[in-house]
Each structure stands twice: as C-alpha cells, then as structure tokens.
Amino acid sequence: MMSAELYYKSASELSGLLNRREISSVELTQSVIGRTKAVDDLVQAFNSFDEKNALAQAADSDARRNRGESLGLLDGIPVGIKDVLAVKDQPLTCSSKILADFVSPYDATCIQKIKRSGAVLWGRLNMDEFAMGSSTENSATKITGNPWKLDCIPGGSSGGSAAAVSAGESIVSLGSDTGGSIRQPASHCGVVGLKPTYGRVSRYGLAAFASSLDQVGPLGRTVWDTAVLLQSISGHDINDSTSYKVDVPNYVQAIKQLKGRKWTFGLPKEYFESASDTASMGPVKEAIEFYKSIGCEIKEVTLPHTAYAVATYYIVATAEASSNLARYDGIRYTHRAESFDAKDSVDIYRQSRAEGFGNEVKRRVLLGTYVLSSGYYDAYYLKAQKTRTLIRRDFEEAFKDVDALLTPTAPSPAIKRGAHSGDPLSMYLSDIYTISANLAGIPGLSVPCGYVDGLPVGLQILGKPFKEDEILAMGNEFESVHNFKNEHPPL
Amino acid sequence: MEYEAVIGLEVHVQIKTESKIFSGSRSGYGYEPNTLVDPVVLGLPGSLPVMNKTALDGIIKAGLALNCTVPDYCKWDRKNYFYPDSPNNYQITQYDQPICDGGFVEIEMEGETRAVMGSHRKVALTRIHLENDVGKLNHFAEDSLVDYNRAFTPLMEIVSEPDMHSGAEAFAFLTAIRQTMIYCGISDCDMEKGQMRADANISVRPVGQKELGAKIELKNLNSITGVKNGIEYEIKRQTQELKKGRKMTQATWRWDADLGRTELMREKEDAHDYRYFPDPDLMPVRIDDEWRERIRCEIPELPFDKQRRFMQQYDIPYSITSVLVPDWELSEYFERAAKQMPKWAQAIGNYVTNDLLRELSDSNTALSECKISPDGLLSLVEVIEKGVITKQIAKDVFIEMFNTGESATEVIERKGLKPDFDEGQVKDWCQEVVDENPRPVEDFRSGNDKALNALLGQVMKKSRGKASPQIVQGLLKELLS
Incomplete structure (x- = not known):
C-alpha cells in the first residue's frame, strides 16, 4: 500500500519498517528501481545499474533478517555509489572514456564496509570526469539534470549522487569530496551531504583525484540517514596510511545526546563580506537567526587567508592529479587508441590519453604538470603548501573561540547548464566556500536551508577535526524543526 | 697531458x-x-x-x-x-x-x-x-x-x-x-x-x-x-x-x-x-x-673484520681467508671446527677450502646439505695430526665421510684402515730397512738428506702404507744418528 512511495522515505523510517517486517528489502529495492526507471531518463543520474544484482542483494538481506541476523540499520537499504569507487566485478568508469571498459577486480574499503552493513549497492552514479568539476557537465557519459529544474546543473562532482537521492532514485548515496564535491551538489539538489575529516574514511579504492584532499562521504535526505551511512564507512584502514587511528563515535547516539546543546558558531567575516552578490545568502541568514533563536551564540571570526584558498587549491589539487592520473596510459586496463605510431613508444600514451581524457581533465593535468616542473616547483607547489598551512592555522585559530562555522555551501543555487562553459575560472570560483575545508582537512556538512528562485540552497557547517558528531547534531537541530527533508522536486 | x-x-x-x-x-x-x-x-x-x-x-x-x-x-x-x-x-x-x-x-x-x-x-x-x-x-x-x-x-x-x-x-x-x-x-x-x-x-x-x-x-x-x-x-x-x-x-x-x-x-x-x-x-x-x-644488534661481523680476525686469531694465511670469508656459511663452518682446536686451524682451513669445496662442487651439493659436520672434519684432522693415519689414507677417509656422514674413526674402523701394528713393529721394520739398504744409509750419513726418503719408502711398503710417515721419519733419524 505504501510501496509506491517507499523510495522517498528516509533510511531511518525504512529501517523500522524492515525490522517490523512491514516491508521487505526486495519491495524497497523494487520501488527504488521503479522510480529510477521512471525518472532517470530525465535526471540521468546513473552511469549504469544492475537490477538483478540489486534484487539479489535485497533478497539476501531479507533472508538474513528472517533468520534474525540483521546486520543493523543499513541492512537492506539501497545505497547509490559514485562511479569513482571500486566495487568488485562492477564497472568503474570515473565518467571517463579512458576507463569506459574497466571492471574493478576488487572492493574499495568503504564498499567492503557497506557490504558488511548489509546495504544494497545500487548502481553507478554520474560525476564530473575523475571528480574534476562542480557541475557534472564534465562527464564523458551523460549530462545529469538537477531534479528541481532539469535544465540546471545538479552541482558536482558528485552530481549523480546528489540528484539520485533528491529524485528518489536511491535512499542514500556515497560521493567523494575534494573541494566541495559532496557538499555543493547536496546544496544544489536539496539533500544532506557530509565531507568527513581527512583520514576519517579510508580512500583505498577511491580513484584518486587529489590524494591529500579527497574524502569519501555520505549523502542522504536527512541528517540521520547521512550519519548512519557515515558510521558504516568510517574508521582506520591498514590499506590507507592516511586514514586515522581514532575512535569512531556512534553518530546516531551523538545526535540524540548533543540535542539542545547551546553551540557557539562563528561566521567567517571573509565569507560574508561579499554577501550582497551571494544569491544564496538569504536562506543562510535565516538559518543563522534560527540558531540564535534556540540560544546558540553567534560570533564573527576571521579566516585571513581565505583569498588564497582557490589558488592554493588549484595548485595542490592539479599537481597531485597530474601524477595520480598518469597511470591511465593506454598500456594496461585503460582505453588504448586504435592507431598510434608503433615506432614511437610515447605515441601510445599521447594518442590514448588525447582520446580518453576530456578537456577539463587535460586542463588540470597540464596545470599540475606545469606547477611541479623544475624551476617552477618553489614558486607554485611549495608556496601553495605553505599557504595551505596558513589556511589550516586560520581554522585552528577560529576554533579556539567557536564550536563550528556557519557559511553558505555555494555562492548561488544551481545555475543553468552550460553557463560556465568556456569559462573554467568562474566554475572554480563557485567552490569558494567549500575548498578551504579540504585544504584544512576539517569536516563539513551541507543541510538544506531554503530556496532561491525555486531551487534549494544549503547551509554549510564546518566543524573541528573528527567532530562529525557535532556538526551532524547541529544540522539535525535545524532540520528537525524545518520540513525541507519532506519536500521533493517536482518530478 | x-x-x-x-x-x-x-x-x-x-x-x-x-x-x-x-x-x-x-x-x-x-x-x-x-x-x-x-x-x-x-x-x-x-x-x-x-x-x-x-x-x-x-x-x-x-x-x-x-x-x-x-x-x-x-x-x-x-x-x-x-x-x-x-x-x-x-x-x-x-x-x-x-x-x-x-x-x-x-x-x-x-x-x-x-x-x-x-x-x-x-x-x-x-x-x-x-x-x-x-x-x-x-x-x-x-x-x-x-x-x-x-x-x-x-x-x-x-x-x-x-x-x-x-x-x-x-x-x-x-x-x-x-x-x-x-x-x-x-x-x-x-x-x-x-x-x-x-x-x-x-x-x-x-x-x-x-x-x-x-x-x-x-x-x-x-x-x-x-x-x-x-x-x-x-x-x-x-x-x-x-x-x-x-x-x-x-x-x-x-x-x-x-x-x-x-x-x-x-x-x-x-x-x-x-x-x-x-x-x-x-x-x-x-x-x-x-x-x-x-637493527644494529642484528648486524653480524662484517667480511673484512672477520678476515682480519681469522688471520690473527687462527694464524692462517690470507689465501685461505680470501676463500673462506666471502662465503659466510663456509667461514662459519670453518670457525665451528677451528675454534675447538685453534692450533689445527690451518689444517682445517686447508680441508675446507680444498677437499670440501671440491667435493661439494663435484657432487653439486650445497654446504647446508653437506654430510660432514664441522665436528666430523675436526675428527679427521685429529687422527691425522696424531699420526693415526697418513694423509694419503685420510683422502679416502674424507671421501667416505663425505658420502656417508660417518665420523673419521667410524670410517677407519669399518674399512680397517687403522694400523694393525704397534710402534715396536715399526721400529723393527726401520731396523730391517737400515740393515738391508747400506747405500742410502751411507748417502744420508754423508749429508744427502734426500736419501732418507728412499728408506722411508721401504718402511712404508712394509707397513702397507699404514705407518705414519712422520713417525717413521723420526725413528729412522734416531737409528741413523
């Protein structure tokens, strides 16, 4: 009777229904599959999906539950997977032509963990090629639409992950965030998205864009759902030396325990100075007023090196990317050009990469190669590393006075498709509020906080390192007295 | 330039x-x-x-x-x-x-x-x-x-x-x-x-x-x-x-x-x-x-240090150490025997670097699989040094030991290589040889040391090769002085 709407229920509600045997995972998965088939021609969130495989996982989950061996809150819940994470025996394209035919022989650590939590892995979600972009327009596969306005971008690079959750094509999803790639699309699609602290989630099996900035993180329609998914993927991993050996709190419990706490929030001066031309500022200011109204303290703080964040980011990220993407070379598992000069061994690389990579990837590989080249290293890469340290210290300083920072997630709601084409710099600048968190390694949450011109806008909460529990609790505080989580795009 | x-x-x-x-x-x-x-x-x-x-x-x-x-x-x-x-x-x-x-x-x-x-x-x-x-x-x-x-x-x-x-x-x-x-x-x-x-x-x-x-x-x-x-x-x-x-x-x-x-x-x-x-x-x-x-504790004595020590401690020539030392196992093998009887170190070294290496190489055997233990080798050197058997016989004993893993004494017993006569018998043979060979005796007495070899050969023949040449030589010299 409720099956038709199952795909729009939250994981928390679905988990209860499953446990009480009011629904089965197969029913739920069928509902999500049905919804996907109905709307994905419009949304285009998925690069691929395997119905039979998903239903088989769901049947396994039901069998487990019937044996009384449920694996927990995520058991039987469909989770969409950004096409940047390795899943054994599934394609891993990174939305790139160069990996068009690649099937991963192994599982990413976060995928292994999700499998152990009993979740139903559902499809491969579109993204900007190799996570490079903020609109998902840099995909070699397809152009994903914003479910709220299909001719607008869903944001990116985890555009497919945000759009699928927003449109009911998945209950929750995994994305990756290098400079805002979870939070910005979450903001644009009206869902919750969290970038964990660098080192909280293993990167093993995440096709690297910029190793020192990349983090895998959850997207969901509610803070609770996001917390549950984060729970299942967090923790130290011996396969990732940069994953951190710290205890993982119980996020769902923390949300409850921290409820009602009178937080002190900082508003970074530099983020609000240009408020007049920031279209999304209205709803953000209302959200700030809400926190005041419940007794939280709001302070102005300063992050003096904010102006250098975008430049710093595009040097560090492209330098690492130029090296990380060198492995896609036409020799082993990647696309190989049909014709190349067999007498010139370099030509196989040249032709295959020329054909396999899109323009944005080429642009960044070139930029990264340049900033690392001899004679320029000190002026660019080394200086950027120093600036990065200053940016991190800005946050450390600010967090001495406040528990978290409140900012807009993105300067504007989703823009029209193609608006940035031919002007990559304007796209780079749209990451201005999210990039610093990656440079500093701190966690950030985007929570829907209102609409501008009928398009959702997100509030960003930036927290202290490894204080995901706090920012989730803060986000939940706002979410629980607003109805955004029950508002769905007109599809 | x-x-x-x-x-x-x-x-x-x-x-x-x-x-x-x-x-x-x-x-x-x-x-x-x-x-x-x-x-x-x-x-x-x-x-x-x-x-x-x-x-x-x-x-x-x-x-x-x-x-x-x-x-x-x-x-x-x-x-x-x-x-x-x-x-x-x-x-x-x-x-x-x-x-x-x-x-x-x-x-x-x-x-x-x-x-x-x-x-x-x-x-x-x-x-x-x-x-x-x-x-x-x-x-x-x-x-x-x-x-x-x-x-x-x-x-x-x-x-x-x-x-x-x-x-x-x-x-x-x-x-x-x-x-x-x-x-x-x-x-x-x-x-x-x-x-x-x-x-x-x-x-x-x-x-x-x-x-x-x-x-x-x-x-x-x-x-x-x-x-x-x-x-x-x-x-x-x-x-x-x-x-x-x-x-x-x-x-x-x-x-x-x-x-x-x-x-x-x-x-x-x-x-x-x-x-x-x-x-x-x-x-x-x-x-x-x-x-x-x-890690420092795990570092063994290094080759040149070991070589210098071998030359000093065992008084063996450079030519032996330069064969022993480059092969860590071989040098350890040598030392396990030599440190028990340092005064025989050169004889042990000679056996290791000549006979042992030759047999290992001919039979394509690794030292770790060698049947002669350092103690076994020492037992062989002992019976030679003590004059129990001659070096000539020792060569055969060595090969037996190499093939069977028996000790020198076991091989000597089994093959009956031990002399079945006492020193009195050897003395008698010496006297007989001196009596039977006046010419070499004369030569020796007039200063031709080499003449002793002829006499020695005669005694060895009587002993069917089993008498110790060193002992025979001593006895002959005694008789002729």
Missing part, C-alpha cells in the same frame, strides 16, 4: 622480503608472469601504497653496515615519468630526505698475487634511499609484453660519491657491497636475477684539474665484470676523445657486453624532468634510537 677518471656508482639492490614494498603481494623471482600482483602492484584505480616495515629494517641495516647516518626522519616522494614497466607511471622514492646519509664502503684492491692481501681504502657514499622496483619488459618479434612480478619489490639505491678512479676500484666496490649485503641477509645480490644492478657516472679530466669533466652515465652493466670492463672501455674512449681535442658533453651511454663497447643512448637535452613532489599517500617515517639499536 695525463688524464684521470672520476667515477661514481649508483647501485640498486633488491631487499629480500616476503612481500612487496608497498603492498601485501608476495615478492619473488622466477614465477609465472603477472602472478605476484595485486591492485597496488598493477596501479589499479583507487589502490594505495602501504609501507612494508621489513623493507625499512633492511635498508636501515644496510645503512648501518655501510657506516651511514640514519636520520630520525625520512619521507617519500614521487618521481614522475612514463614507462610501460612502471605501474603508476611514477616511482615512489626518496628525493631530498633519504633514510641513510653519508657512509662509506671499505674496499680491497687486488693484491700482487692471490696469496697477498691487496690494499684497502674507503669509498665515500652520498646516500642510500629506498624505492619501488618496476616491472620487466619482454620484447618479442611483433610486440612487447610487461611482467609486473618484479614491480614493487623493495629496492635500495646506494649512491657513491665520485670517489673512484678505475674499473678495478668499481669492481672492488661492488664486491664489497655484495658481500656485506649477503652477510647481513639483506639481499642475495644475484646480478643475473636483477637483485643487484649498477649504473656508473664516469668523467675524465686532465690530472691536476679541479673541476670534473662532463659526466657520462653508463648503463646496462649486467655483471660485476661488466661494470669493470664497461668503465675501463669508457675511460679509454673519453681519454682518446679529449686527447683529440674533442669536448665531452653530458650524456647517457650503454655498455654492450657482447660487442665489448659502449654506445650513445641519449644526450642531456633529452633528460627527464621528474617533477618530484612528496607522495601524499604515505606518511613520513620516524626512526628512533630503539629502532636503530634493534
């Missing part, structure tokens, strides 16, 4: 570990192509390197054995270049903060003869760093195939200062490194298996000139002899060029061992820009005193 060569070596040594340097995949040689691989070794999307601590132990040991400083901190860098044998198209290495700084290698030059110790000197090292090895390209008529089994094997690069001047010195340098690595159990350094590889930087300048000449990098030196020959050829070539008034320019050449000459590979203009930067996937390594000391 006189010219001199200045040579520096870059020696790559694989560290013998169970698994690879940045992955849990097994390490090894001679397996089916592409079977020692995993996502890390193949550079699959999403794979990440994780440091193998045993490889770190290995390089720290090498550094301490080669007198390096091991700083408290080192880090990993990426060296970016495209080549099909490189899974990621970058190598994880150490650019500006290697795990071992400075150090030196004690080398021994060839002596005047094999029996004479050559001169010793120290060759200064710049550094030793750790990196991942790459795969191997196999070229066929139509195409080339890559085998990634070797990829990510832990590889040390030992970099010397430009501190050598001849192919012979380079040869001695490599030999010393090889022996040290084997002694420490770090690597077997089998160049045929690629466990040790060397590149040389050679420049030639007029004697007296301070600045170095143009650096020629010499590659493809596939054996220690190849290093020596390649360098010698290259020194000759560069000297001739300079004598003709030609200017040398920095370049990379390769040694062709078959043709016995070097050929140009690439000029300096084609040099790579490796775009080194710190590897963001790996944490820096911190090494404390406890770690260093733990």
Whole structure:
C-alpha cells in the first residue's frame, strides 16, 4: 500500500519498517528501481545499474533478517555509489572514456564496509570526469539534470549522487569530496551531504583525484540517514596510511545526546563580506537567526587567508592529479587508441590519453604538470603548501573561540547548464566556500536551508577535526524543526 | 697531458622480503608472469601504497653496515615519468630526505698475487634511499609484453660519491657491497636475477684539474665484470676523445657486453624532468634510537673484520681467508671446527677450502646439505695430526665421510684402515730397512738428506702404507744418528 512511495522515505523510517517486517528489502529495492526507471531518463543520474544484482542483494538481506541476523540499520537499504569507487566485478568508469571498459577486480574499503552493513549497492552514479568539476557537465557519459529544474546543473562532482537521492532514485548515496564535491551538489539538489575529516574514511579504492584532499562521504535526505551511512564507512584502514587511528563515535547516539546543546558558531567575516552578490545568502541568514533563536551564540571570526584558498587549491589539487592520473596510459586496463605510431613508444600514451581524457581533465593535468616542473616547483607547489598551512592555522585559530562555522555551501543555487562553459575560472570560483575545508582537512556538512528562485540552497557547517558528531547534531537541530527533508522536486 | 677518471656508482639492490614494498603481494623471482600482483602492484584505480616495515629494517641495516647516518626522519616522494614497466607511471622514492646519509664502503684492491692481501681504502657514499622496483619488459618479434612480478619489490639505491678512479676500484666496490649485503641477509645480490644492478657516472679530466669533466652515465652493466670492463672501455674512449681535442658533453651511454663497447643512448637535452613532489599517500617515517639499536644488534661481523680476525686469531694465511670469508656459511663452518682446536686451524682451513669445496662442487651439493659436520672434519684432522693415519689414507677417509656422514674413526674402523701394528713393529721394520739398504744409509750419513726418503719408502711398503710417515721419519733419524 505504501510501496509506491517507499523510495522517498528516509533510511531511518525504512529501517523500522524492515525490522517490523512491514516491508521487505526486495519491495524497497523494487520501488527504488521503479522510480529510477521512471525518472532517470530525465535526471540521468546513473552511469549504469544492475537490477538483478540489486534484487539479489535485497533478497539476501531479507533472508538474513528472517533468520534474525540483521546486520543493523543499513541492512537492506539501497545505497547509490559514485562511479569513482571500486566495487568488485562492477564497472568503474570515473565518467571517463579512458576507463569506459574497466571492471574493478576488487572492493574499495568503504564498499567492503557497506557490504558488511548489509546495504544494497545500487548502481553507478554520474560525476564530473575523475571528480574534476562542480557541475557534472564534465562527464564523458551523460549530462545529469538537477531534479528541481532539469535544465540546471545538479552541482558536482558528485552530481549523480546528489540528484539520485533528491529524485528518489536511491535512499542514500556515497560521493567523494575534494573541494566541495559532496557538499555543493547536496546544496544544489536539496539533500544532506557530509565531507568527513581527512583520514576519517579510508580512500583505498577511491580513484584518486587529489590524494591529500579527497574524502569519501555520505549523502542522504536527512541528517540521520547521512550519519548512519557515515558510521558504516568510517574508521582506520591498514590499506590507507592516511586514514586515522581514532575512535569512531556512534553518530546516531551523538545526535540524540548533543540535542539542545547551546553551540557557539562563528561566521567567517571573509565569507560574508561579499554577501550582497551571494544569491544564496538569504536562506543562510535565516538559518543563522534560527540558531540564535534556540540560544546558540553567534560570533564573527576571521579566516585571513581565505583569498588564497582557490589558488592554493588549484595548485595542490592539479599537481597531485597530474601524477595520480598518469597511470591511465593506454598500456594496461585503460582505453588504448586504435592507431598510434608503433615506432614511437610515447605515441601510445599521447594518442590514448588525447582520446580518453576530456578537456577539463587535460586542463588540470597540464596545470599540475606545469606547477611541479623544475624551476617552477618553489614558486607554485611549495608556496601553495605553505599557504595551505596558513589556511589550516586560520581554522585552528577560529576554533579556539567557536564550536563550528556557519557559511553558505555555494555562492548561488544551481545555475543553468552550460553557463560556465568556456569559462573554467568562474566554475572554480563557485567552490569558494567549500575548498578551504579540504585544504584544512576539517569536516563539513551541507543541510538544506531554503530556496532561491525555486531551487534549494544549503547551509554549510564546518566543524573541528573528527567532530562529525557535532556538526551532524547541529544540522539535525535545524532540520528537525524545518520540513525541507519532506519536500521533493517536482518530478 | 695525463688524464684521470672520476667515477661514481649508483647501485640498486633488491631487499629480500616476503612481500612487496608497498603492498601485501608476495615478492619473488622466477614465477609465472603477472602472478605476484595485486591492485597496488598493477596501479589499479583507487589502490594505495602501504609501507612494508621489513623493507625499512633492511635498508636501515644496510645503512648501518655501510657506516651511514640514519636520520630520525625520512619521507617519500614521487618521481614522475612514463614507462610501460612502471605501474603508476611514477616511482615512489626518496628525493631530498633519504633514510641513510653519508657512509662509506671499505674496499680491497687486488693484491700482487692471490696469496697477498691487496690494499684497502674507503669509498665515500652520498646516500642510500629506498624505492619501488618496476616491472620487466619482454620484447618479442611483433610486440612487447610487461611482467609486473618484479614491480614493487623493495629496492635500495646506494649512491657513491665520485670517489673512484678505475674499473678495478668499481669492481672492488661492488664486491664489497655484495658481500656485506649477503652477510647481513639483506639481499642475495644475484646480478643475473636483477637483485643487484649498477649504473656508473664516469668523467675524465686532465690530472691536476679541479673541476670534473662532463659526466657520462653508463648503463646496462649486467655483471660485476661488466661494470669493470664497461668503465675501463669508457675511460679509454673519453681519454682518446679529449686527447683529440674533442669536448665531452653530458650524456647517457650503454655498455654492450657482447660487442665489448659502449654506445650513445641519449644526450642531456633529452633528460627527464621528474617533477618530484612528496607522495601524499604515505606518511613520513620516524626512526628512533630503539629502532636503530634493534637493527644494529642484528648486524653480524662484517667480511673484512672477520678476515682480519681469522688471520690473527687462527694464524692462517690470507689465501685461505680470501676463500673462506666471502662465503659466510663456509667461514662459519670453518670457525665451528677451528675454534675447538685453534692450533689445527690451518689444517682445517686447508680441508675446507680444498677437499670440501671440491667435493661439494663435484657432487653439486650445497654446504647446508653437506654430510660432514664441522665436528666430523675436526675428527679427521685429529687422527691425522696424531699420526693415526697418513694423509694419503685420510683422502679416502674424507671421501667416505663425505658420502656417508660417518665420523673419521667410524670410517677407519669399518674399512680397517687403522694400523694393525704397534710402534715396536715399526721400529723393527726401520731396523730391517737400515740393515738391508747400506747405500742410502751411507748417502744420508754423508749429508744427502734426500736419501732418507728412499728408506722411508721401504718402511712404508712394509707397513702397507699404514705407518705414519712422520713417525717413521723420526725413528729412522734416531737409528741413523
């Protein structure tokens, strides 16, 4: 009777229904599959999906539950997977032509963990090629639409992950965030998205864009759902030396325990100075007023090196990317050009990469190669590393006075498709509020906080390192007295 | 004008570990192509390197054995270049903060003869760093195939200062490194298996000139002899060029061992820009005193130290130690016997370096499988020294022992080799021989010492070879004095 709407229920509600045997995972998965088939021609969130495989996982989950061996809150819940994470025996394209035919022989650590939590892995979600972009327009596969306005971008690079959750094509999803790639699309699609602290989630099996900035993180329609998914993927991993050996709190419990706490929030001066031309500022200011109204303290703080964040980011990220993407070379598992000069061994690389990579990837590989080249290293890469340290210290300083920072997630709601084409710099600048968190390694949450011109806008909460529990609790505080989580795009 | 060569070596040594340097995949040689691989070794999307601590132990040991400083901190860098044998198209290495700084290698030059110790000197090292090895390209008529089994094997690069001047010195340098690595159990350094590889930087300048000449990098030196020959050829070539008034320019050449000459590979203009930067996937390594000391304790007595000690402690000649010492197992074997009876050390040394090595080699047996234990060998030397059997008989006893594993006494008993007569009987035979052979007796008494041998031979004949020649000789001399 409720099956038709199952795909729009939250994981928390679905988990209860499953446990009480009011629904089965197969029913739920069928509902999500049905919804996907109905709307994905419009949304285009998925690069691929395997119905039979998903239903088989769901049947396994039901069998487990019937044996009384449920694996927990995520058991039987469909989770969409950004096409940047390795899943054994599934394609891993990174939305790139160069990996068009690649099937991963192994599982990413976060995928292994999700499998152990009993979740139903559902499809491969579109993204900007190799996570490079903020609109998902840099995909070699397809152009994903914003479910709220299909001719607008869903944001990116985890555009497919945000759009699928927003449109009911998945209950929750995994994305990756290098400079805002979870939070910005979450903001644009009206869902919750969290970038964990660098080192909280293993990167093993995440096709690297910029190793020192990349983090895998959850997207969901509610803070609770996001917390549950984060729970299942967090923790130290011996396969990732940069994953951190710290205890993982119980996020769902923390949300409850921290409820009602009178937080002190900082508003970074530099983020609000240009408020007049920031279209999304209205709803953000209302959200700030809400926190005041419940007794939280709001302070102005300063992050003096904010102006250098975008430049710093595009040097560090492209330098690492130029090296990380060198492995896609036409020799082993990647696309190989049909014709190349067999007498010139370099030509196989040249032709295959020329054909396999899109323009944005080429642009960044070139930029990264340049900033690392001899004679320029000190002026660019080394200086950027120093600036990065200053940016991190800005946050450390600010967090001495406040528990978290409140900012807009993105300067504007989703823009029209193609608006940035031919002007990559304007796209780079749209990451201005999210990039610093990656440079500093701190966690950030985007929570829907209102609409501008009928398009959702997100509030960003930036927290202290490894204080995901706090920012989730803060986000939940706002979410629980607003109805955004029950508002769905007109599809 | 006189010219001199200045040579520096870059020696790559694989560290013998169970698994690879940045992955849990097994390490090894001679397996089916592409079977020692995993996502890390193949550079699959999403794979990440994780440091193998045993490889770190290995390089720290090498550094301490080669007198390096091991700083408290080192880090990993990426060296970016495209080549099909490189899974990621970058190598994880150490650019500006290697795990071992400075150090030196004690080398021994060839002596005047094999029996004479050559001169010793120290060759200064710049550094030793750790990196991942790459795969191997196999070229066929139509195409080339890559085998990634070797990829990510832990590889040390030992970099010397430009501190050598001849192919012979380079040869001695490599030999010393090889022996040290084997002694420490770090690597077997089998160049045929690629466990040790060397590149040389050679420049030639007029004697007296301070600045170095143009650096020629010499590659493809596939054996220690190849290093020596390649360098010698290259020194000759560069000297001739300079004598003709030609200017040398920095370049990379390769040694062709078959043709016995070097050929140009690439000029300096084609040099790579490796775009080194710190590897963001790996944490820096911190090494404390406890770690260093733990490794220092694992370093055995090093070859030259052992050689000097053997010569002093056991009073054995250089020629024996120069056979014993390069082979750690053999030298240990020797010492297990010699330390029980130091006064017989030379006899033990002779048996080990002659009879034992010959039998092992003829029967293609490893020393570890040899049936004669050091104690067994000692039992043989004992019966000879005590005059129980002759050296002639001992040769047969040795072979029996080698084949059966019996002790010397067991062989002597079983084969009835023990003399079945006492000293009185030998005395009687001596007297008989003196009586029966007046001519040699006369000769001996008039000062011809050699005449005694004839008498000795007669007594030995009567004893059917079983009497001890030393004893017989003594008795004869007594009778004739």
